[in-house]
Amino acid sequence: MAAMDMDAPSAWGVLDGVTLPRGYRVEITEGKIIMTPRAEAQWKVVLEAAPQIRQQLAAHGDILSDVMIDFPSSQYGYAPDLAITAPGAERNSRGRFEWHSLEAVLEVVSKSSRDNDFAKKFRLYAECGIPVYVVVDPEAGVCAVHRRPTRTGTYEEETEVPFGADLVLPLAGREITVRTDGFPKAGDLG
Template sequence: MTSTTTESAWDALEGANPPRGYRVEITDGKIIMTPHGESRWEVVLSAAPQIRTQLAGRGRVLSDVMIDFPSPRFGYAPDLAVVAPGAERNARHRFEWHDLEAVIEVASPSGRDEDHLRKVRTYAECGIPLYVVVDPAAAVCTVHSAPQPAGSYREAERVPFGNDLFLPLADRTLVLSTDGFPADPG
């Protein structure tokens, strides 16, 4: 199912070239740019190949790719997004929120409120089945599941680094080793 009838928050950046090395997202109508952190890259570089291997062509994993959400005030480019098998890009050449089976975000010291509060609400409202927050400062992953339309997840499981992370998707379960995730108390 593809749709382009909804205005996209990303339309505000049409023709812009954001600086390299920065993450760009749109929250509540504001364009936010933050530099990529070392911990974030280590998690992405550890998790992405694990996910890709286990998907084995049934879906795909993306990193820092613009996703169209059903609001012109929010435009997220998740650290990692698992796209459902058979999902197609819309007329803007982007995937949409309903194409995602899971989103993994790495919390940064400056974006902890965003990852733990606003994104939880947005992803739950959109019905994204799994939202995982990897928090290097706490050395823990929180797997949010069972999204509620009111903007919360009914279940949240905390998995300390060093333990396997189980991600139940529609027709399969991904298992990620968190041994390579960096604990960063600073």
């Protein structure tokens, strides 16, 4: 991936004025607009995790789901399944949060998003310095917690947390604990 242009316009600009269909997740990867329906397992993980995180955040940050985030590239526009903003984070002139406002991102991988979540988002989130990136994998029943991002697009530390164990998100000056015993495995859904 080439170096990021910090003055690049938002990738989301191509969608200004466009009415998007409901029920689809929209993201931009390598300049391509990708629309996919949310898988049942993804939705259920978000429903389980979001209230737990929100309750523990109180006034120290906020949680977002499927909200457009501005990244320092006109080729990438992601709306993470769950994103935790830093305390005091402010929106930019477009009304959106930027990458440097994020303390943690949780993506729930599906069959159609594996390449993005495990490779492209992994690289971009690390390059942008997002401190904690979690890939929740309902197929494998595991959460991969990535910490200590590098500007070269990798994370120096990875911990795997199986569904059923507590997922601990180490944020600046605090920890958030998410119970994963309610996370559905993809094979368990009808």
